[in-house]
Amino acid sequence: MTTVKFQLEPLTCPSCIKKIEGKVGKIDGVEEVKVLFNSSKVKASYNEEKVSSEELKKVIENLGYPVVA
Incomplete structure (x- = not known):
């Protein structure tokens, strides 16, 4: 098991959380x-x-x- 962290450009809305977690979580x-x-x-x-x-x-x-780091 590997863990990675990505720094994104500032998120503007809480709904972004569900969108990202939902899509990445299905991989x-x-x-x-x-x-x-x-x-x-x-x-x-x-x-x-x-x-x-x-x-x-x-x-x-x-x-x-966008991932910045």
């Missing part, structure tokens, strides 16, 4: 995903044999939330 290999609204961070625990951090990053960015 095969993702065990847990948590969006921290106040700090605009995404923390995900995943099985690196099934999915990569780059794939997670792409999903987040495709939802319209």
